[in-house]
Amino acid sequence: MEKAEGRNQTPIMEFLLLGFGNVPELQPLLSFVFLVIYIVTVAGNILIVALVATDQHLHIPMYYLLGNLSCVEICHTSIILPRLLATLLTGDKTISVKGCIVQLYFFGILSTTEPLLLTAMSYDRYLAICNPLCYAALMNGRVCFKLVAACWISSILACTIVNVFMFQLMFCDSKEIDHFFCDFSPMIKLSCGDTQNLQLVTFTIAAIGTLVPFLLTLTSYICIIATILRIPSTLGRQKAFSTCSSHLIVLTVFYGTVITIYVFPKAKTPKVLHKIFSLFYTVLTPMINPVIYSLRNKEVNESLRKAILKLAVFRNRHRSLKDIFLHIVK
Ligand SMILES: *[C@@H]1O[C@H](CO)[C@@H](O)[C@H](O)[C@H]1NC(C)=O
Numbered sequence: 001m002e003k004a005e006g007r008n009q010t011p012i013m014e015f016l017l018l019g020f021g022n023v024p025e026l027q028p029l030l031s032f033v034f035l036v037i038y039i040v041t042v043a044g045n046i047l048i049v050a051l052v053a054t055d056q057h058l059h060i061p062m063y064y065l066l067g068n069l070s071c072v073e074i075c076h077t078s079i080i081l082p083r084l085l086a087t088l089l090t091g092d093k094t095i096s097v098k099g100c101i102v103q104l105y106f107f108g109i110l111s112t113t114e115p116l117l118l119t120a121m122s123y124d125r126y127l128a129i130c131n132p133l134c135y136a137a138l139m140n141g142r143v144c145f146k147l148v149a150a151c152w153i154s155s156i157l158a159c160t161i162v163n164v165f166m167f168q169l170m171f172c173d174s175k176e177i178d179h180f181f182c183d184f185s186p187m188i189k190l191s192c193g194d195t196q197n198l199q200l201v202t203f204t205i206a207a208i209g210t211l212v213p214f215l216l217t218l219t220s221y222i223c224i225i226a227t228i229l230r231i232p233s234t235l236g237r238q239k240a241f242s243t244c245s246s247h248l249i250v251l252t253v254f255y256g257t258v259i260t261i262y263v264f265p266k267a268k269t270p271k272v273l274h275k276i277f278s279l280f281y282t283v284l285t286p287m288i289n290p291v292i293y294s295l296r297n298k299e300v301n302e303s304l305r306k307a308i309l310k311l312a313v314f315r316n317r318h319r320s321l322k323d324i325f326l327h328i329v330k
Helices: 002-006 024-054 061-089 097-130 141-168 185-190 194-228 234-241 244-263 271-296 300-330
Strands: 016-019 094-096
Touching: 002 194, 002 271, 016 097, 024 061, 024 094, 024 271, 024 300, 061 097, 094 300, 097 141, 097 194, 097 244, 097 271, 185 194, 194 244, 234 244, 234 300, 244 271, 271 300
Parallel strands: none
Antiparallel strands: 016 094
8 A cells, every 4th residue: 555655656658678777888789690590480380371271281180280280470569579580670679568568468368378278188198099090080180170170269259358458458557567578467567456366367367378288188198108118018108208308308398488487486596697597488398399399290390391302393393494595585
């Protein structure tokens, strides 16, 4: 109460996103690094989506889910990095309050959808390895579509509820957000109304949205690994494991960073370290996924090789057509 009285009560229309502080010498390097990361992430994920869309061999639930995950990653980086790059290049750190809430809204939807999709992927692997006889009945195009729709709809619903309240908040304490994007907790600190209920609701949704997928994924993988260990032949074991190893790596990277962020208490960790951890899960995870899948997954690898081959043949054919044309002209 005392604190509220001491606050400046004129509502704020703009925030300042402090980003990585004021080190002018570092700006060109940071801009370059983030630009490269952005291009690599978007290109890699578009490649995955294109392969899944065009290659008949990848028209199965496992790769539909992967394609959707890549869509999430493309949007995830596109919400954060272009804005960060613009700030680094122009030096203009202001963002309107509405703009900030919209960024938070989309960031929330994508961060909620990602663990749900990862869970759907583990469920698919669980059925394929632990229940192969029922796989075709329990997991097919229609079921996969329903799962994907459920992931998107539930996260959109949950985030819409939170954001309806966010839009009603007034911000009047200070303009400065010491982060590189509009995240929930730094924003809520600047609000001048009573936010306890909102914080409670958000915390509950976030906890359920992370913990339930995590436990389901963990259970699926315990069953998967137990089943694989029971396969008598080494070759069979390797074969079964190869279909889920890339997913397992993606899962480890994702939950590894999420757990690191939750385990390190915010108050005790230096701000810089917290920003670096946030960078990991907002910027680096989306970049790593396509790399893991195109390097480690045999089918994606094969599909990529075929696509490159086709492109080369197409170019050669193009060239020979041009030769013929030139020949005729001559
Ligand atoms: C996402 O999943 C749906 C449902 O299975 C599928 O039809 C669609 O092709 C997927 N999207 C991508 C980009 O793979």
